[in-house]
Amino acid sequence: MIWLRNILYMMVFYTISAPIVLATPITALFGRRAMVLHTHFWTRFHHWATRTFLGIRQQIEGQPVLGTPVIYAAKHQAMYEAIELGRMLSTSAVVMKEELANIPVWGWAAKRYGVIVVDREASAAALMRMVREAKAALAEGRSIVIFPEGTRVPPGEQPPLRAGFAGLYQMLKVPVVPIAIDSATVWPRKGPKRSGIVRFRFGEAIPPGLPRAEAEARVHAAINVLDVPG
Template identity: 30%
Template sequence: MTPLISSSRKADLRVILGSTLFFIYVVLSTPIVGLAILGCYFMPFSTRYKIADIWIDYLLFMLKLCCGLSYRVEGLENVPLDRAAVILSKHQSAWETIALRQIISPQTAVLKKSLLQIPFGGWALATLKPIAIDRSNQKEALKMLLEQGTARLQEGLFVLVFPEGTRVAPGASKKFNAGGAMLAHKSGFPVIPLAHNAGEFWPRNSFLKYPGVITVKIGPEISTQGKSSKEINAEAEQWIVKTMDEMAT
């Protein structure tokens, strides 16, 4: 198993330089790709999705080239090939908001509505069928999650949900919100639990990215048949917490 790296580790010149180069690439490439996606607004969704895919491929390549940060995946065989599913994932870093799209695809995600207001990147993201919610209105946010999430699943898109609601530092945990489990219960689609240790290498709210190999573990499919949303949520949370504990030892 890849050894964990403390987010409090002092950065050396390589880390600072690599993180700076990666940041420059993101800043320069985002407007270009954003405009390309917006320019394809009247074309099929698959075209816009493919452009975003290519951009993320290059982002992950540049992350490895500049920062020495890559990843490995265990349990990919647990992802269903014949239908979509609700992905309930651990949330530690900005990394998983990018990379999980390439690991389990096609995919959309539940995110903050305010992100769509970011010039170029946010505008382009708005054309990729996100489920953008306003967290200040929880009742309306849940309604939107259930309605739009069900529609996306029926279209064949995996729906990524971070049940903790916000990024949580390595070694810490937060009670799981039941929204994702409620979506699975209402729609009848299964749940795929997912754990990773990205926060050990790309700490939350951090400019710095440390070299290493992020481990992503995909758990067995959780059927929603005959289960309440509370039971579904508890089963996913139990698997993720147990797997995170195992990864930390």
């Protein structure tokens, strides 16, 4: 039954997603508002497909910050939350690794939408470019979503935060809302996806202006509060 659910999900989600994604460059020609509507349609479709075919539900603890731009710093265990946070947090600008932004056509459309590109080598020039793009997003009233550990992390692993997070925190001077996520319980890196509940825990906002070590320690602890060994 698990494999049947996975096969049905892949057949429906990827078959319908293909024309949606291929149409993205066309939508991008009409500006970011059109891109937002297009993206929200796809993320809502993803939410429906995972719920209907895989039996994945969500438990939301705490609340996003509404009405003022912040940095959302989230745990990253699976592609599931990369899409779902786009749905939950509306027009937020997501920090995306450079490899994804370089995908032909799709990467161009993502940049038109307003993603923030990060070079994981963290050169000074790359960090400054990321900060400039983030400041532009904040000026438009958009929050920033970043996975500060830098990549998907298996359950039980808690690597240190990448330098890019500290750069954004120190330069943007806005609160940080940590998000703990335990998606790997139903969406493992290898093997079939399972039915169950994914928890999203929005932590208490961390104010700007703290020393780097303190800010990083508080974010690191908050995003890993749901983490358990695999």
